[in-house]
Amino acid sequence: MKTSFTLFDRTLHWALALTILFMLLTVFLRLNWMEKNHVAAILMDKLAAIDIEITKDQAIKIAKQIRKPMFDWHVIIGYLVSGIFILRMLFHIKNKKSFNPTTTREKFQLWVYRIFYVLLAATLITGLIIEFGPKSLKKSIEAIHKLTLYYMIAFLFLHFSGILLSEFTSKKGIVSKMIGGEK
Ligand code: HEM
Ligand code: HEM
Numbered sequence: 001m002k003t004s005f006t007l008f009d010r011t012l013h014w015a016l017a018l019t020i021l022f023m024l025l026t027v028f029l030r031l032n033w034m035e036k037n038h039v040a041a042i043l044m045d046k047l048a049a050i051d052i053e054i055t056k057d058q059a060i061k062i063a064k065q066i067r068k069p070m071f072d073w074h075v076i077i078g079y080l081v082s083g084i085f086i087l088r089m090l091f092h093i094k095n096k097k098s099f100n101p102t103t104t105r106e107k108f109q110l111w112v113y114r115i116f117y118v119l120l121a122a123t124l125i126t127g128l129i130i131e132f133g134p135k136s137l138k139k140s141i142e143a144i145h146k147l148t149l150y151y152m153i154a155f156l157f158l159h160f161s162g163i164l165l166s167e168f169t170s171k172k173g174i175v176s177k178m179i180g181g182e183k
Contacts (some may be wrong), residue, residue, distance in 0.1 A: 005178055005181060009067075009091075010179070012087060012091065014077055016088065017097060019077055019080055020081060020152070021058075023074060023078065025075060027149065029070055030074075032069060034067045036060050036063040037060070038063075039063035039066055039067070040056060040059035040060045040062070041059075043059045043063065044059045051126065073154065075127075078124070082124045085120060085124055096148065105114065109162065112155070112158055112159075116155050119148075125142050125150040
């Protein structure tokens with residue numbers, strides 16, 4: 001397996017890592033602090049305190065408007081992730097020979113990355129269909145797109161455990177190799 005990473009490899013890795021973490025931040029905000037029912041409840045509560053009554057539907061409409069500028073960035077950075085993904089695939093195909101796993105652990109690692117990229121492709125394609133596809137498909141595609149969260153968290157857990165394990169065992173310094181390259 002490759003143990004040195006070219007500048008191009010590293011740039012793509014960190015571009016992908018940072019943009020995906022940003023995507024997860026927008027999802028986190030959407031599902032927690034800026035969740036529409038949660039924000040709607042605050043609006044209704046605080047307005048009632050100054051004798052203004054609004055219905056739940058009205059409150060949810062405003063809550064969605066408050067959330068919108070934040071979640072617009074999910075879509076904008078989503079295009080960027082799609083671009084990085086395409087570059088990664090093109091470059092990966094060009095450099096196929098450099099991936100040469102020998103041990104069981106390296107083979108497992110390679111398959112985790114392969115499966116991750118297949119699932120990421122599904123996430124990006126479904127995201128783009130929500131934006132540009134026919135309205136009739138929107139609901140069902142959204143349901144598939146939302147499943148992203150499950151594999152993403154599983155991957156990150158495996159990835160971070162794997163990196164920690166490497167640092168403490170066979171490949172000390174692997175994180176600094178992914179940052180600064182081979183010394
Ligand atoms: C923030 C801390 C992170 C560190 C320190 C880190 C470090 C590394 C290292 C050392 C490797 C090479 C491991 C090997 O020899 O196989 C690697 C590969 C990889 N990482 Fe990360 N990573 C981080 C975050 C992420 C995130 C957030 C993602 C995406 C969700 C990600 C996706 C990948 C992928 C797909 C590979 C396979 C090689 C490639 O396609 O560039 N990493 N990472
Ligand atoms: C790494 C890439 C991506 C990740 C991790 C991701 C993750 C997610 C998740 C977990 C949700 C569900 C939030 C919820 O349950 O309410 C979501 C919703 C959404 N995503 Fe993505 N997504 C990605 C890429 C994209 C792309 C490329 C686009 C389009 C350009 C996109 C457009 C959307 C839209 C419009 C929604 C809202 C769907 C709705 O109204 O229910 N996503 N995304």
